[in-house]
Amino acid sequence: MCTVISFATKDHYFGRNLDLDFSYNESVTVTPRNFVFPMRAREDLTTHYALIGMATVLGGFPLYYDATNEKGLSMAGLNFPGNCHFFDLQEGKDNVTSFEFIPYILSTCETVAQAREKLENISIYNEPFSKEMPNATLHWMISDKNESIVVESMKDGLHVYDNPVGVMTNNPPFNYMMFALNDYASLSPKQPENTFGTPLELYSRGMGGLGLPGDLSSKSRFIKCVYTKLNSLCGDSENESVNQFFKILGSVEQQKGLCEVKPGAYEYTIYSSCCNVEKGIYYYTTYNNSRIHGIDLHDHDLDGKELTSYPLVTEEPFAIDSRK
Numbered sequence: 041m042c043t044v045i046s047f048a049t050k051d052h053y054f055g056r057n058l059d060l061d062f063s064y065n066e067s068v069t070v071t072p073r074n075f076v077f078p079m080r081a082r083e084d085l086t087t088h089y090a091l092i093g094m095a096t097v098l099g100g101f102p103l104y105y106d107a108t109n110e111k112g113l114s115m116a117g118l119n120f121p122g123n124c125h126f127f128d129l130q131e132g133k134d135n136v137t138s139f140e141f142i143p144y145i146l147s148t149c150e151t152v153a154q155a156r157e158k159l160e161n162i163s164i165y166n167e168p169f170s171k172e173m174p175n176a177t178l179h180w181m182i183s184d185k186n187e188s189i190v191v192e193s194m195k196d197g198l199h200v201y202d203n204p205v206g207v208m209t210n211n212p213p214f215n216y217m218m219f220a221l222n223d224y225a226s227l228s229p230k231q232p233e234n235t236f237g238t239p240l241e242l243y244s245r246g247m248g249g250l251g252l253p254g255d256l257s258s259k260s261r262f263i264k265c266v267y268t269k270l271n272s273l274c275g276d277s278e279n280e281s282v283n284q285f286f287k288i289l290g291s292v293e294q295q296k297g298l299c300e301v302k303p304g305a306y307e308y309t310i311y312s313s314c315c316n317v318e319k320g321i322y323y324y325t326t327y328n329n330s331r332i333h334g335i336d337l338h339d340h341d342l343d344g345k346e347l348t349s350y351p352l353v354t355e356e357p358f359a360i361d362s363r364k
């Protein structure tokens with residue numbers, strides 16, 4: 041399971057938890073403007089916006105999981121098994137494979153409004169990257185500074201939903217997720233009001249949130265993360281914002297051993313990311329390394345042609361303070 045959020049203080053931030061039982065050897069990857077994205081059913085993308093994000097690079101192609109472009113438009117793919125459906129080539133449509141979808145939108149659009157226009161004619165084409173790399177069953181969140189949308193390709197076509205809460209997880213489809221929020225509308229960081237007309241003792245702090253789901257199912261993570269994000273208070277500095285972002289994602293992170301996906305195999309939060317979309321800095325932590333690392337898009341020659349990849353730092357020694 042996974043969770044993606046868009047978040048704002050003075051700057052805007054976008055990132056996700058990647059929850060899975062194994063890794064595809066992902067790295068933080070910068071794609072400069074003149075890297076050629078070969079496309080399967082349309083003209084190659086030769087000159088485009090520069091991108092930074094998490095990807096598996098295979099055969100020279102950055103298979104992005106989540107990324108942000110130099111204009112601050114961001115996009116992430118999360119699992120959507122069972123509901124997701126991709127199509128054969130459609131005459132008269134912009135046929136874009138699922139692994140080309142992030143590069144295509146982020147290469148060519150500056151805003152969600154522009155992405156919406158492109159989406160009007162896009163069909164997600166079912167050709168896999170290779171025999172060894174079948175199609176991932178994904179849905180996507182796309183965000184800019186002003187808004188977020190969710191894109192779900194299903195048997196009956198492409199659905200584009202406004203996402204006023206800026207959070208997405210996995211199944212069920214996004215309209216069901218938004219409806220499910222109704223059941224929790226009365227939760228609050230304030231202590232509840234006693235309406236029974238008989239004296240009761242509020243024996244603990246935090247009782248306004250009683251009933252907030254805490255399990256790892258995707259609907260529960262959606263509710264919990266929306267509640268956490270929308271009630272979160274945060275200062276404007278980069279340090280406070282990035283730390284708070286990781287704390288919000290931490291409210292739905294997965295500890296090893298709690299979510300069995302097949303006998304003996306457990307999903308866990310392999311990495312968490314947070315991109316400052318204004319500055320183009322992609323921060324991340326990994327399961328065994330909570331030190332925040334950052335890679336700056338603008339540290340690179342953005343007019344170049346070659347990818348730059350940064351292997352994840354997955355372990356680091358603790359800082360043990362000495363009395364001396």
Ligand SMILES: C[C@H](CCC(=O)NCCS(=O)(=O)O)[C@H]1CC[C@H]2[C@@H]3[C@H](O)C[C@@H]4C[C@H](O)CC[C@]4(C)[C@H]3C[C@H](O)[C@]12C
Pocket residue numbers: 041042058059060064096103104105117118119120121139168169173174175176177178210211
């Ligand atoms: C599984 C990942 C999403 C994590 C997630 O949502 N897990 C929840 C599982 S579930 O709901 O409980 O079933 C997705 C996110 C991005 C995906 C990867 C990216 O799409 C890039 C390539 C695309 C290739 O077609 C397949 C391999 C792959 C490298 C994908 C593997 C996998 O499907 C990834 C890593």
